[in-house]
Amino acid sequence: MLFTGELELTRVSVVDENLKVFYDTLVKPDNEIVDYLTKWSGINKKMMRNVTTKLKNVQEELKKLLPQDAILVGQSLANDLHALKMMHPYIIDTSVVYNLTGDRSRKTKLQTLARELLKEKIQTGHQGHCSTEDSLACMKLVQLRLTKHLYYGDAVMNNVYSELRAYPDMGTSHYATSMLRQCVKVDKRVNVIALDDIGQRYKFYVNKGEEVTDVTNVTCIQEKSNKEVIKRFCDSMINFSLNIAHIRIADGQLEGTNPKILKNIDMWVKEIYERSSMSSLVIVLFGGQKHGNGTCFIKLKRELV
Structure with missing residues (x-):
């Protein structure tokens, strides 16, 4: 996308289920370009210099290339279809089927999904997004989901994060x-x-x-x-x-009415506090147990006046 007074389509990339790029083209907007938005689009003036393909050409070519029952895959596909000024009945949106936030109103970025689920780093350069890279990541994510269960990667439906980490x-x-x-x-x-x-x-x-x-x-x-x-x-x-x-305290070390480990912890905390610089914020955090709450102690080290 670039800016012409409004956001307009700049590049269209399509990959197939074999992860092969079979359509990739730059698109000349109808209006004069005001801002290439290179930081996000990855498009610059030099790339667009000899581009003649218009949106209507892309629409015609996609209709020829894609069968009517094709399933479109992408991240936040509503935005892509809006930019293409096209509609399609069969889609899989990775921003919908995956959710790592636990909040349905907060979509997880494609970059995060790729890193956490595919163990791949995308969108790491300083020259903007690459649409083919994004398309490949979306296809891989959907293929991964199809090998798992219905709620895989969806913290909202699972109500847990554990299997994603x-x-x-x-x-x-x-x-x-x-x-x-x-x-x-x-x-x-x-x-x-x-x-x-x-x-x-x-x-x-x-x-x-x-x-x-x-x-x-x-x-x-x-x-x-x-x-x-x-x-x-x-x-x-x-x-x-x-x-x-x-550090870790094993459950067995906490047995009894006055376990030795508690004295050790007191000694360790005291040593840390004494060795800390003046004005240090010292935090002692106990994570708790399966059937017991944790607790947190906070103290600012300062001189007595």
Whole structure:
């Protein structure tokens, strides 16, 4: 799409079920181009210089190429059909059949669907979207859905997110990366120290998180035991703006009326607080158990006046 006083069709790309591009053309708008919207369309003045194909030509060619019972696949297809000024009775809209937000009114971006479900990165360049790339991603998503069950990839119908995540107990990648993004955005360093398997999960989200663009500012270190995590954490946190220490307490360690592990936790929290810089915000978060709530303690370290 580009802008001529209104949004007009610029490029049409069609792929088949074998992921082959069989129609791809630029379209000359009826009105004078005001803005190529290159950041989003990927189209520039040079590309459009010798284009003569008009919308009516595209409509005629699509009618010839596509059988009447063809099923059109795409992301937010209503917008595409509106731009084409065409109607079609059989469609599969990936923005409808897939939903990772859990809210039907909030559609999940194609880029996110491709990353989370296909493990592919699309729309990563700075020259705008590529319509063939988007078309291929949509076709792959629909083909993936057809190999699964009816509600696969739909958090609204499933009322769960777990099967859409490689590490479901850590939540969505968006939430897992949002605080990292804020630090990286202002050129601050992040330090994550965790047990081996937990550290792998953080690394997954750092690499997958679309908002974390400079992973060199994020350090993920894995240790063998809770004690080693706390020691490494206390020794290194002075060099970072955001520090995260993630340990695990096994259910068996909490048995009894006064388990030893609680004394260890008190000692670890005290050490972290004492080693923190002045004006640090110290947060101790207990995730809870299957049949018990978690809790959170927050304290700002400051000098006594």
